[in-house]
Amino acid sequence: MIFDFKEIPQANGGGGMQDTFELFARDFFQNLGYEILQHPDRGADGKKNLIIQETRTGVSGTTKIKWLVSCKHYAYSGRSVSDTDEPNIVDRVITHQCDGFIGFYSTLPATSLGANLQGLKNRLQIQSFDHESIEQILLDSPNGLKLSSRYFPVSYKNYTNENPKPAKIFAEEPSICCEYCEKDLLETKSGIFVTLRKRTDYTAENPIRHPYQEAYFSCKGTCDHVLKNKYLQLDDFIDEWVDIPDYLYPVGFIKKLMAWLNSINIHNERLEKNAFDKFKKLLLNAYPHISREQTSEEKEKVKYYLESGFDEYL
Ligand SMILES: [Zn+2]
Incomplete structure (x- = not known):
């Protein structure tokens, strides 16, 4: 793993403070192009709900899908998210007038939960993200890397030290091309x-x-x-x-x-x-x-x- 999820503080017990892992989830999905319908503030029921909307464009027009995002930050104990951590998924999705459920976890879903989610797929739209898939998505784009520098500053610094990019010194990107085939030899680090x-x-x-x-x-x-x-x-x-x-x-x-x-x-x-x-x-x-x-x-x-x-x- 490149990103240490323990860099994101543990969920707060109370005190009205927003939990960082939920804010991270919000920024993560915003980065992927989802619209944030409800921020992860504490609602009247004392529960925090992150609700996001996806717009799918197809041949027959656009479809909007509302997702209820459930965040579980168990990186400190390292335990997986079990089916008892995610009770009444269908009811929760219906109560919030959503079309689908997203599990967003800093560890892994346990086999019991995985089976549960699989079983719900004929009734609801289901997605699940764990530490590995989150990391992969963050590493995949410049915006993802920028986001990781905010939530994983130490891991990000180590990563960029180990995977250096040329410094922005001159107006133009450095390049040295093969004089025969014109391949950029700095990009391939060869020649x-x-x-x-x-x-x-x-x-x-x-x-x-x-x-x-x-x-x-x-x-x-x-x-x-x-x-x-x-x-x-x-x-x-x-x-x-x-x-x-x-x-x-x-x-x-x-x-x-x-x-x-x-x-x-x-x-x-x-x-x-x-x-x-x-x-x-x-x-x-x-x-x-x-x-x-x-x-x-x-x-x-x-x-x-x-x-x-x-x-x-x-
Ligand atoms: Zn060449």
């Missing part, structure tokens, strides 16, 4: 950055390296073969390549950048305009991906770098 320079017969007596003259972004495999042939026709180039994903996590980015800076300083490496522009494009478009905290997996990688002498790059 290579290939740099090309003239062949040098490199010896100790002749330590001159030619500057990098051209560069391209490419998928691995076929696209790379095609592009390489195209560039090799220009000159007697040799190619070097790096994995683009190595630039897309914080420590990988800084490690690669330091390696480039060191090679400029120590080996007098140079990039000519075409290659330099593409290298800048790589850094600029990778930057929003690394302006963030590290995931647990990345933290493990750092440990590995430190053990294998990462500091030599700095």
Whole structure:
């Protein structure tokens, strides 16, 4: 489970305070497009009833369905919702002039209740949501994620740390496309950055390296073969390549950048305009991906770098 339902406070015993789990249910259904007919305030009978309306559009026009929502927040005890927790379902639906019943639970319905609900399906419209289906729906849309940040702030933060999205830094979304098939390599977190320079017969007596003259972004495999042939026709180039994903996590980015800076300083490496522009494009478009905290997996990688002498790059 990604969301810890215990982040939603336990139902209040009284005091006129609205219960957070019911408010969450209200916002959850509003988010799904239901209209809220009755908010979960305490009614005259002391019971809180959330009533929502669904509008179904079909070929023969629109149908409105009124749902009575029953919220049970048992995440603290962890127990499932049993048939005795949900007595007289048909009567309750009829009393509130509804067409259907929704069970909205922070745990699971017990087998007894599940069988009960199944049995009622020929008399009423029935839906049931448990912690897993609620979580799935929240994860499914940007609005769902926004809602979860309000009701599950800790779980949400952990989730976004582990599933990073590029930071909003530039007006345009970062992208680096394969120069052959035009696939966005940042979206798929794949591909290579290939740099090309003239062949040098490199010896100790002749330590001159030619500057990098051209560069391209490419998928691995076929696209790379095609592009390489195209560039090799220009000159007697040799190619070097790096994995683009190595630039897309914080420590990988800084490690690669330091390696480039060191090679400029120590080996007098140079990039000519075409290659330099593409290298800048790589850094600029990778930057929003690394302006963030590290995931647990990345933290493990750092440990590995430190053990294998990462500091030599700095
Ligand atoms: Zn490609």
